[in-house]
Amino acid sequence: MSAIHLQNLVKTFGDFIALKTMDLEIADGEFMALLGPSGCGKSTTMNMIAGMEEPTSGKILFGERDMAGVPMGRRGVGFVFQNYAIFTHMTVRQNLAYGPRMRGAAKAEIERRVGAIAEMLQLSPLLDRKADRLSVNILQRVAIGRSAIMEPAIFLLDEPLSNVDAAFRAVMRTELKQLQRQFRQTMVYVTHDQLEAMTMADRIAVMDHGVLQQVGTPLEVYNNPANVFVARFIGAPGMNLLKGWPIEGDRGLVIDLGSSGVTPPLPDDLAASVRRARGEVFYGFRPEQVALAERGLSMPVSFVERIGARTIVHLGEGESAVKAVFENDVGLSVGHTAVVAPPASSVRIFDADTGLAMRAG
Numbered sequence: 001m002s003a004i005h006l007q008n009l010v011k012t013f014g015d016f017i018a019l020k021t022m023d024l025e026i027a028d029g030e031f032m033a034l035l036g037p038s039g040c041g042k043s044t045t046m047n048m049i050a051g052m053e054e055p056t057s058g059k060i061l062f063g064e065r066d067m068a069g070v071p072m073g074r075r076g077v078g079f080v081f082q083n084y085a086i087f088t089h090m091t092v093r094q095n096l097a098y099g100p101r102m103r104g105a106a107k108a109e110i111e112r113r114v115g116a117i118a119e120m121l122q123l124s125p126l127l128d129r130k131a132d133r134l135s136v137n138i139l140q141r142v143a144i145g146r147s148a149i150m151e152p153a154i155f156l157l158d159e160p161l162s163n164v165d166a167a168f169r170a171v172m173r174t175e176l177k178q179l180q181r182q183f184r185q186t187m188v189y190v191t192h193d194q195l196e197a198m199t200m201a202d203r204i205a206v207m208d209h210g211v212l213q214q215v216g217t218p219l220e221v222y223n224n225p226a227n228v229f230v231a232r233f234i235g236a237p238g239m240n241l242l243k244g245w246p247i248e249g250d251r252g253l254v255i256d257l258g259s260s261g262v263t264p265p266l267p268d269d270l271a272a273s274v275r276r277a278r279g280e281v282f283y284g285f286r287p288e289q290v291a292l293a294e295r296g297l298s299m300p301v302s303f304v305e306r307i308g309a310r311t312i313v314h315l316g317e318g319e320s321a322v323k324a325v326f327e328n329d330v331g332l333s334v335g336h337t338a339v340v341a342p343p344a345s346s347v348r349i350f351d352a353d354t355g356l357a358m359r360a361g
């Protein structure tokens, strides 16, 4: 019943197309993150699921049930926004109890549910505090509690952590995931923060410019991005992408990267696809997978960032710039030349014209 199906969903505002044909299946009990840069259409999609906006065309089904014309209050969804919507003149207890009381729940039942949700969200010591005396962090926790206490089968959260501070955000990531495990709701979570999506979601729907780019588990979108947008967007830093031409080398197909040199041979199954496509490509590899090597791409060090034990080394410049992440200090400084090689199995190739990933085989 709580699966969500988005079918050919389109939303325009006048001439502006906010969402171009979205097809997405969210399973019952799944935690789906809608991830993408500002303006990509995440909130528009969410607002249509909630019933706050009508689709221009296309369908939204909850289970088998078409939601066309079903008002927000009848959809059985819980909604938490970026800006906590709570009653500041009430106590935390009164805020949490508000929904069940409106539904006419018995007093003892309300008390039991308020106690349980307060315990889960670490609000028990604050239950009798007036909401106007709480920090932004705690206000958002109360807002989540106020929605969660209704145990909605579908829980929609739109950037709920973007106004809270970084340390609290880390705590809340864990708590939200636990909340979902406990209630087993279908959760749709809008964020532009990939760390939130990667750590909490079962699957991530990556969006850009009103177009769904890829749907997959966090590891799938990280390891096998469908296109150059996803490759650059996922990962911190994103995937390195160097433009080059495939050429036949002595030991197999290699990519001529111009001033950066020539790559090691591609694995055979990937080479077969690249040969068939015959065009210019992007040679992609993750900064975390770069190793210093005797043979490989020889590049000047342009900048070194040290973040605790982690070191991000910037190599080359302009179009041929790449980043390499090391978990220790590898002794590289500006002015050095580094020879780096990504392991063949971690290399990804994208068609330079279409931006689409070429798969092995």
Ligand SMILES: Nc1ncnc2c1ncn2[C@@H]1O[C@H](COP(=O)(O)OP(=O)(O)OP(=O)(O)O)[C@@H](O)[C@H]1O
Binding pocket: 013, 016, 017, 018, 036, 037, 038, 039, 040, 041, 042, 043, 044, 045, 192
């Ligand atoms: N009511 C509206 N009228 C006109 N344009 C709108 C309206 N609502 C959204 N848009 C536009 O649609 C596009 C998508 O907006 P949306 O809020 O869905 O993006 P988003 O991915 O959630 O980004 P953000 O994180 O910035 O909210 C944006 O360019 C936005 O300006």
